[in-house]
Amino acid sequence: MRWEEVCENKQLQDLPFKIELNKWGQIVMSPVKIKHSFYQGRIQGLLESLLKTGEVMPECAINTSDGVKVADVVWCSDERFAQIEDEVSASISPEICVEVKSSGNSLEEIKLKLKLYLEAQALEVWLCNEQGQIKFYNEQGELEQSLLVPNFPKQIKR
Secondary structure (H helix, E strand, C coil): CCHHHHHHCHHHCCCCEEEEECCCCCEEEEECCHHHHHHHHHHHHHHHHHCCCCEEEEEEEEEEECEEEEEEEEEECHHHHHHHCCCCCECCCCCEEEEECCCCCCHHHHHHHHHHHHHCCCCEEEEECCCCEEEEEECCEEECCCCCCCCCCCECCC
8 A cells, every 4th residue: 555545545544543654555544542632732831832943743754765654853954845745755864853762652662653654854853751751862862851842841731
């Protein structure tokens, strides 16, 4: 299956699952809990308040070497957004990709997504755990703080 087919399929719309494709075109669905949505919304809001340029988006579909993955939140510079805004799934990753871990995610799956987003030219990948703690990564490995958004907190609070 191709990502365009997933997007156009009426039976796959309004499902309470995050939908992605693996490299064989198979649909992978993950259930989303309230806490996941809470952290996703908070991260989006914080990015919007801390960055005055570019675009912050939830649920961004990104082409990777392992199929289409959907980052929970992304930040994209104006230049990169101009490249991808009319695409069905991003041919180049936004500069910041954020994954919010849920109980259905294994650590291996999250580490794979980190690698895939960086391969797709993300500059940073942020991982938020189930307690709202954020870790920041780039090609060199884990960072003490985000280099692109140094004021971003390491803990999301209620």
